[in-house]
Amino acid sequence: MEAVWNWIVQTVTGFGDDFYLNFVKEDRWKYLTNGLLTTLEITVLAVVVGIVLGFLVAIVRTTHDHTGKLKLLNAVCKLYLTVIRGTPVMVQVLLIYFGIFASVNVPKLLVAVLAFGLNSGAYVAEIFRSGIMAVDVGQSEAGRSLGLNYAQTTWNIVMPQALKNVLPALGNELIVLLKETSISGYIAMDDLTKGGNIIRSQTYDAFLPLIAVAAIYLAVVLILQAGVNRLERRLRKSDRR
Amino acid sequence: MIDVKNLYKDFGKDIQVLKGINEHIKVGEKVVIVGPSGSGKSTFLRCLNLLETPTSGEIWFDGKQINVPKVDINHIRTQMGMVFQHFNLFPHKTVMQNITLAPIKLKLMNKEQAQENALQLLKRIGLSDKADAYPAQLSGGQKQRIAIIRALAMNPKVMLFDEPTSALDPEMVGEVLDVMKELAESGMTMVVVTHEMGFAREIATRVLFMDDGRILENAPPAEFFGSPKNARLQEFLSKVL
Numbered sequence: 491m492e493a494v495w496n497w498i499v500q501t502v503t504g505f506g507d508d509f510y511l512n513f514v515k516e517d518r519w520k521y522l523t524n525g526l527l528t529t530l531e532i533t534v535l536a537v538v539v540g541i542v543l544g545f546l547v548a549i550v551r552t553t554h555d556h557t558g559k560l561k562l563l564n565a566v567c568k569l570y571l572t573v574i575r576g577t578p579v580m581v582q583v584l585l586i587y588f589g590i591f592a593s594v595n596v597p598k599l600l601v602a603v604l605a606f607g608l609n610s611g612a613y614v615a616e617i618f619r620s621g622i623m624a625v626d627v628g629q630s631e632a633g634r635s636l637g638l639n640y641a642q643t644t645w646n647i648v649m650p651q652a653l654k655n656v657l658p659a660l661g662n663e664l665i666v667l668l669k670e671t672s673i674s675g676y677i678a679m680d681d682l683t684k685g686g687n688i689i690r691s692q693t694y695d696a697f698l699p700l701i702a703v704a705a706i707y708l709a710v711v712l713i714l715q716a717g718v719n720r721l722e723r724r725l726r727k728s729d730r731r
Numbered sequence: 732m733i734d735v736k737n738l739y740k741d742f743g744k745d746i747q748v749l750k751g752i753n754e755h756i757k758v759g760e761k762v763v764i765v766g767p768s769g770s771g772k773s774t775f776l777r778c779l780n781l782l783e784t785p786t787s788g789e790i791w792f793d794g795k796q797i798n799v800p801k802v803d804i805n806h807i808r809t810q811m812g813m814v815f816q817h818f819n820l821f822p823h824k825t826v827m828q829n830i831t832l833a834p835i836k837l838k839l840m841n842k843e844q845a846q847e848n849a850l851q852l853l854k855r856i857g858l859s860d861k862a863d864a865y866p867a868q869l870s871g872g873q874k875q876r877i878a879i880i881r882a883l884a885m886n887p888k889v890m891l892f893d894e895p896t897s898a899l900d901p902e903m904v905g906e907v908l909d910v911m912k913e914l915a916e917s918g919m920t921m922v923v924v925t926h927e928m929g930f931a932r933e934i935a936t937r938v939l940f941m942d943d944g945r946i947l948e949n950a951p952p953a954e955f956f957g958s959p960k961n962a963r964l965q966e967f968l969s970k971v972l
Contacts, residue, residue, distance in 0.1 A: 632819035636833035637809030
């Protein structure tokens with residue numbers, strides 16, 4: 491108990507000094523800002539890869555379920571989903587970096603984007619698929635009965651409704667992905683978490699750098715959440731009675 | 732206009748829904764199909780535009796067999812309007828967009844023509860002030876009337892109605908039936924699955940009674956309701972009239 495109290499007293503009274511040591515001295519704050527930039531770069535690009543990939547996989551899977559076509563592609567997609575969802579993202583990232591791209595000289599950022607994008611794509615695919623399946627079958631029947639073909643019906647009628655269904659889950663996946671990139675340090679990326687670790691290794695203070703890292707992640711998540719909420723409200727326009 | 736020869740439809744191995752239907756529907760006829768739940772009426776109707784694929788048998792439309800692979804069913808469906816029990820309006824589109832989507836996407840009309848046509852149709856059912864409303868803002872009766880003119884906007888040769896008033900509040904049945912009556916008087920060929928015996932008596936040129944996947948009676952309304960021959964129909968009528 492006393493130890494905890496001492497720690498609190500020390501933290502509070504020494505805050506100014508600690509803050510100076512960890513962030514101001516030798517421009518250490520730059521480890522965090524540069525790290526944040528790298529984290530955002532990886533996240534944004536990986537989200538794009540994940541959404542494109544997930545969308546395509548979901549289309550293949552549902553088209554197969556509805557029409558019985560695309561048998562081979564569907565099998566490939568199922569294998570992809572099983573492997574990606576059945577193994578830890580950390581192992582995947584390491585495998586892709588040290589295994590697949592070990593002997594080839596590609597930018598680390600590309601490897602990270604590919605690894606996280608491949609991973610996220612599997613989850614996004616299932617999110618999209620659930621959203622598509624949740625659209626009433628009467629909707630596609632109405633589209634088909636008007637003479638629209640399968641692709642036109644999917645694109646104009648089913649997809650916009652599916653997208654609205656999945657937006658909360660998609661926002662969640664975005665947040666999860668942002669935080670998952672914190673393992674990028676293992677493949678020598680200087681991301682936000684790594685930035686905190688570098689400061690820690692220089693100042694031998696673990697608390698302040700990590701608190702700062704956590705606060706920055708939280709702030710970014712809050713901003714993303716606000717953006718997703720706004721988009722949701724816009725898509726709900728047609729629900730008003 | 733529509734010829735059905737020896738139509739069978741199974742769902743899975745054990746469930747036979749249609750057990751050999753033969754029927755000929757001429758231009759301008761208004762054929763009303765009645766019968767108990769599960770008798771196969773809706774399945775029969777949905778086979779006419781191939782929303783259900785027949786297990787065996789032939790569907791002919793306008794002198795062509797349409798349940799063969801080489802037929803462009805999407806083109807055939809533009810000529811067969813369909814109205815569903817649950818309306819199936821597109822909730823993310825306005826009334827105007829609901830009506831004009833298919834004519835524009837299928838390049839039957841340009842946007843201005845389609846909107847002009849839609850306004851004419853909306854005027855005809857007295858809902859021109861709802862053009863910019865979303866389906867969620869409409870009553871059930873209004874939704875179904877919109878769904879009818881959405882099908883009409885394609886200028887179909889025949890209209891199929893699948894229990895169009897079964898999901899409506901009793902108060903709203905009349906307004907939908909009125910639109911259908913007007914349509915009948917304009918000479919449209921119609922096939923209607925319904926439980927509205929009054930409508931059948933008043934509008935039908937022929938009434939079919941279906942039970943257990945077969946057509947058991949096929950007669951003009953006066954004879955159908957006045958002197959039914961089939962015992963099962965007599966029992967049915969004694970319950971519903």
